Amino acid sequence: MDAEQLRENAHKMVDFIADYYKNIETFPVLSQVEPGYLRDLLPHSAPDQPESLQNILDDIQAKILPGVTHWQSPNYFAYFPSNSSVAGFLGEMLSAGINMVGFSWITSPAATELEMIVLDWLAKLLKLPDHFLSTGQGGGVIQGTASEAVLVVLLAARDKVLRITGKDALGKLVVYCSDQTHSALQKACQIAGIHPGNCRVLKTESCNDYSLSPETFEQAISTDVASGLIPLLLCATVGTTSSTAVDPLLELGKITKMKGIWLHVDAAYAGSACVCPEFRHYIDGVEEADSFNMNAHKWFLTNFDCSALWVKDRSALIHSLSTNPEFLKNKASQENLVVDYKDWQIPLGRRFRSLKLWMVLRLYGLENLQSYIRNHIQLAATFESFVTEDPRFEVVAPRKFALVCFRLLPPSHKDEDCSNQLNRDLLDAVNATGKAFVSHTALSGRYVVRFAIGAPLTEESHIIEAWKIFQEVATVLLKSLKMNHTRPLN
Amino acid sequence: MDAEQLRENAHKMVDFIADYYKNIETFPVLSQVEPGYLRDLLPHSAPDQPESLQNILDDIQAKILPGVTHWQSPNYFAYFPSNSSVAGFLGEMLSAGINMVGFSWITSPAATELEMIVLDWLAKLLKLPDHFLSTGQGGGVIQGTASEAVLVVLLAARDKVLRITGKDALGKLVVYCSDQTHSALQKACQIAGIHPGNCRVLKTESCNDYSLSPETFEQAISTDVASGLIPLLLCATVGTTSSTAVDPLLELGKITKMKGIWLHVDAAYAGSACVCPEFRHYIDGVEEADSFNMNAHKWFLTNFDCSALWVKDRSALIHSLSTNPEFLKNKASQENLVVDYKDWQIPLGRRFRSLKLWMVLRLYGLENLQSYIRNHIQLAATFESFVTEDPRFEVVAPRKFALVCFRLLPPSHKDEDCSNQLNRDLLDAVNATGKAFVSHTALSGRYVVRFAIGAPLTEESHIIEAWKIFQEVATVLLKSLKMNHTRPLN
Numbered sequence: 019m020d021a022e023q024l025r026e027n028a029h030k031m032v033d034f035i036a037d038y039y040k041n042i043e044t045f046p047v048l049s050q051v052e053p054g055y056l057r058d059l060l061p062h063s064a065p066d067q068p069e070s071l072q073n074i075l076d077d078i079q080a081k082i083l084p085g086v087t088h089w090q091s092p093n094y095f096a097y098f099p100s101n102s103s104v105a106g107f108l109g110e111m112l113s114a115g116i117n118m119v120g121f122s123w124i125t126s127p128a129a130t131e132l133e134m135i136v137l138d139w140l141a142k143l144l145k146l147p148d149h150f151l152s153t154g155q156g157g158g159v160i161q162g163t164a165s166e167a168v169l170v171v172l173l174a175a176r177d178k179v180l181r182i183t184g185k186d187a188l189g190k191l192v193v194y195c196s197d198q199t200h201s202a203l204q205k206a207c208q209i210a211g212i213h214p215g216n217c218r219v220l221k222t223e224s225c226n227d228y229s230l231s232p233e234t235f236e237q238a239i240s241t242d243v244a245s246g247l248i249p250l251l252l253c254a255t256v257g258t259t260s261s262t263a264v265d266p267l268l269e270l271g272k273i274t275k276m277k278g279i280w281l282h283v284d285a286a287y288a289g290s291a292c293v294c295p296e297f298r299h300y301i302d303g304v305e306e307a308d309s310f311n312m313n314a315h316k317w318f319l320t321n322f323d324c325s326a327l328w329v330k331d332r333s334a335l336i337h338s339l340s341t342n343p344e345f346l347k348n349k350a351s352q353e354n355l356v357v358d359y360k361d362w363q364i365p366l367g368r369r370f371r372s373l374k375l376w377m378v379l380r381l382y383g384l385e386n387l388q389s390y391i392r393n394h395i396q397l398a399a400t401f402e403s404f405v406t407e408d409p410r411f412e413v414v415a416p417r418k419f420a421l422v423c424f425r426l427l428p429p430s431h432k433d434e435d436c437s438n439q440l441n442r443d444l445l446d447a448v449n450a451t452g453k454a455f456v457s458h459t460a461l462s463g464r465y466v467v468r469f470a471i472g473a474p475l476t477e478e479s480h481i482i483e484a485w486k487i488f489q490e491v492a493t494v495l496l497k498s499l500k501m502n503h504t505r506p507l508n
Numbered sequence: 509m510d511a512e513q514l515r516e517n518a519h520k521m522v523d524f525i526a527d528y529y530k531n532i533e534t535f536p537v538l539s540q541v542e543p544g545y546l547r548d549l550l551p552h553s554a555p556d557q558p559e560s561l562q563n564i565l566d567d568i569q570a571k572i573l574p575g576v577t578h579w580q581s582p583n584y585f586a587y588f589p590s591n592s593s594v595a596g597f598l599g600e601m602l603s604a605g606i607n608m609v610g611f612s613w614i615t616s617p618a619a620t621e622l623e624m625i626v627l628d629w630l631a632k633l634l635k636l637p638d639h640f641l642s643t644g645q646g647g648g649v650i651q652g653t654a655s656e657a658v659l660v661v662l663l664a665a666r667d668k669v670l671r672i673t674g675k676d677a678l679g680k681l682v683v684y685c686s687d688q689t690h691s692a693l694q695k696a697c698q699i700a701g702i703h704p705g706n707c708r709v710l711k712t713e714s715c716n717d718y719s720l721s722p723e724t725f726e727q728a729i730s731t732d733v734a735s736g737l738i739p740l741l742l743c744a745t746v747g748t749t750s751s752t753a754v755d756p757l758l759e760l761g762k763i764t765k766m767k768g769i770w771l772h773v774d775a776a777y778a779g780s781a782c783v784c785p786e787f788r789h790y791i792d793g794v795e796e797a798d799s800f801n802m803n804a805h806k807w808f809l810t811n812f813d814c815s816a817l818w819v820k821d822r823s824a825l826i827h828s829l830s831t832n833p834e835f836l837k838n839k840a841s842q843e844n845l846v847v848d849y850k851d852w853q854i855p856l857g858r859r860f861r862s863l864k865l866w867m868v869l870r871l872y873g874l875e876n877l878q879s880y881i882r883n884h885i886q887l888a889a890t891f892e893s894f895v896t897e898d899p900r901f902e903v904v905a906p907r908k909f910a911l912v913c914f915r916l917l918p919p920s921h922k923d924e925d926c927s928n929q930l931n932r933d934l935l936d937a938v939n940a941t942g943k944a945f946v947s948h949t950a951l952s953g954r955y956v957v958r959f960a961i962g963a964p965l966t967e968e969s970h971i972i973e974a975w976k977i978f979q980e981v982a983t984v985l986l987k988s989l990k991m992n993h994t995r996p997l998n
Binding site: 020021022023037038040049053054062069078084086087102106112114127138139163201209259322338344349350355356365366369379383384446459468 | 510511512513514515517518519521522523524525526527528529530538539541543544545546547550552553554555556557558559561563564568571572573574575576577578579580587590591592594596597598600601602604605606607608609613614615616617618619621622624625628629630632633652653654655656659663667675676678679690691692694695698699700701703704749750805811812813828829831832833834835836837839840845846854855856857859863867869870871872873874875876936947948949950958
């Protein structure tokens with residue numbers, strides 16, 4: 019690690035990456051390679067002797083980039099976005115440059131303290147209640163992903179109850195969610211040893227826009243309590259993955275408060291929008307939550323990974339996740355003068371991730387960040403109007419943020435199987451063009467295309483172009499369906 | 509994310525980081541700030557309007573760097589190293605630039621396939637058995653840290669047994685380790701719901717160099733089986749954190765094989781050394797292991813985080829950790845044509861971490877990597893000879909790799925309390941100079957200084973200088989101890 023060698027080679031890499039962004043629209047958005055494509059292109063073992071950087075950059079261009087699905091392409095509309103930005107990128111660079119491992123305060127005080135401060139900043143932008151600030155009993159922490167966030171709060175909630183009931187009550191703990199809750203919760207339950215029969219996946223209805231009904235929740239609690247089970251945690255979502263549904267936090271929070279159930283709010287996607295006053299109401303009720311999570315790496319210009327989690331009672335987290343081996347002991351920790359984030363997360367080691375979030379907030383400023391979000395939501399409204407205006411399509415769930423859920427209607431409305439296959443074909447055909455990448459979900463048993471706007475480079479021209487592709491592919495598909503109306507599609 | 513704006517600003521950041529490395533020896537290695545130092549230096553909330561990059565770089569220089577503990581300093585000898593290198597840094601840059609989220613093969617085939625290939629490369633360098641290669645039933649995966657590695661294999665082992673016994677046997681599962689095993693295992697047990705009474709921490713002895721005795725292990729199993737408990741997993745360590753002890757894999761592996769116990773080998777630190785033929789014998793017996801882990805981010809020039817985990821039976825991992833929500837379904841996954849690494853780890857999202865490991869292997873080549881390791885081990889041998897030659901000090905545990913465990917002897921050998929306080933004072937005084945950073949451990953109740961060599965910039969001159977500091981501080985401390993020999997030290 020010679021400084022001048024670093025300088026020389028890193029400048030080359032900067033140009034390589036800048037050129038990648040310059041040319042990003044020339045690549046198919048969804049990689050078109052076949053499974054196993056790379057193995058024959060690379061040697062079977064590592065070289066004995068060093069190779070040149072130029073060799074490697076050539077290989078990246080020729081062999082790696084064709085296998086990349088370009089999340090930063092302006093024509094990327096799949097899943098949810100995963101934003102890259104100049105500020106986020108610079109923050110990642112600096113973090114990799116300093117390359118410290120901030121498990122305890124002492125291993126780099128700035129890493130811990132900047133994280134506390136920046137998460138307080140972000141909490142204030144979101145108007146989270148004061149008890150989530152690091153100056154009270156709670157505080158914020160950067161997790162890698164929302165999956166880790168929900169796991170650590172589940173563990174905190176689990177152990178808080180088990181300290182009272184005794185460990186043997188583990189089999190009685192019940193976790194609640196809706197059928198729209200992210201699969202990460204089920205995985206967390208499985209990891210934490212929650213009995214598989216005690217994960218209540220409550221049904222949502224299209225008439226409620228796929229949000230969790232407080233009555234359904236209350237009923238489930240009553241049944242469980244009557245059976246001698248112990249309600250533990252509810253994971254409510256603001257902006258579900260399938261359709262950005264919003265669970266009613268105010269009503270749900272009243273119930274969890276009354277029943278002493280941990281309320282976790284997963285706003286991984288939609289949390290970013292709540293820095294705009296006009297969207298803040300979606301998290302009204304967060305005051306009753308025990309924990310709140312949003313992914314700055316999704317739609318907030320902070321490169322992956324950066325999942326912000328706030329808890330009301332940090333001691334529950336620490337109680338559940340702390341270790342204190344001799345080799346990590348130090349005066350500041352022993353005297354309880356500092357936060358040691360190792361006790362707020364699964365791993366021991368951790369990167370200096372607050373740097374990039376800090377740089378995003380400072381290099382852009384709140385007003386620009388709000389405009390950024392509003393622009394995407396406006397683009398989504400425009401795209402929604404395209405769908406609405408074409409009678410061959412229908413919008414399937416109400417649009418709240420920057421995701422439009424829609425489908426192509428089959429010539430006859432009666433056959434759902436045919437409709438599902440038609441939309442599967444639509445999606446595959448659009449993705450095969452390489453000009454746009456979209457993904458899908460199922461809502462009420464129907465196969466639905468998800469068009470998620472949120473890549474930083476996406477402009478109106480890109481969604482106009484994408485819609486044209488949908489229309490063209492639809493025309494072809496419907497024509498072929500008409501010609502083969504007696505034969506099944508696959 | 510404008511390409512030219514990225515280019516311009518990233519070039520500035522490259523120079524900032526290169527200058528940081530140029531001047532790295534001018535900083536105190538261990539940050540000398542007081543708890544809470546940063547809060548008053550920064551505003552209480554994020555700015556509304558954007559700030560300039562220069563402003564932020566100035567703040568990093570003036571406010572952040574003083575709070576950084578410089579893990580890349582050549583005078584860093586604490587904990588274990590966390591290597592940064594030109595290749596590792598470039599790989600991180602590129603990964604942050606592409607900024608994709610590789611949870612499933614389809615979300616960037618190259619990310620999954622390069623990871624499989626590069627972990628096969630590394631497995632071959634370590635001469636791991638073929639069943640750990642991705643071409644068989646096993647395979648490698650990059651976890652964030654060794655903590656996550658041991659957690660996922662514990663979950664795989666747990667669920668494999670519970671599928672046979674039924675979920676209710678959870679309370680009967682027993683996990684084995686030694687009192688030198690990393691605390692990450694205890695944390696994993698706690699997370700996985702292993703009964704706290706069923707985590708067997710087996711005592712090691714200084715006469716065995718703090719390695720786990722197969723007889724002790726076998727006895728513990730017999731006792732547990734006689735009590736109706738179910739032995740689940742043994743975590744054996746190659747290079748323990750306290751003293752780089754090596755558990756005897758060959759003998760332990762015979763026992764685990766016979767008893768049907770999952771054998772996990774944690775070689776987080778010392779695994780890197782095993783790419784040298786003369787150190788490979790330390791992992792002899794790995795053939796019987798179910799899983800093996802080494803941290804490329806420690807001592808293998810790959811920037812944090814990059815923890816390589818191999819498993820013999822990937823289906824156990826996938827069985828335990830897979831989710832399959834509709835919105836992630838795709839043809840390649842459904843048809844079982846591909847690996848989806850989301851099912852091998854706790855989080856859903858994942859970065860393109862194989863890039864940096866690939867670049868390290870190619871830009872340096874095996875021979876340079878071997879020389880790199882050998883050089884550190886040679887430096888440690890030199891430092892060890894310094895300690896041995898000064899009769900005021902003693903080496904406390906045999907040196908195997910690049911860690912020297914030693915202590916300052918008190919004037920009279922009789923008082924352990926006095927000796928411990930003396931060495932605590934020694935450590936604090938050395939760290940307070942800012943000229944070196946070391947950490948400590950306890951071995952057989954004695955406070956021991958750990959001098960871990962492994963920062964890429966460390967040369968012989970640095971360890972000579974560090975030893976001089978130890979000698980000077982020792983002289984002062986012993987003198988003051990003599991003057992105050994009737995008063996206790998603290």
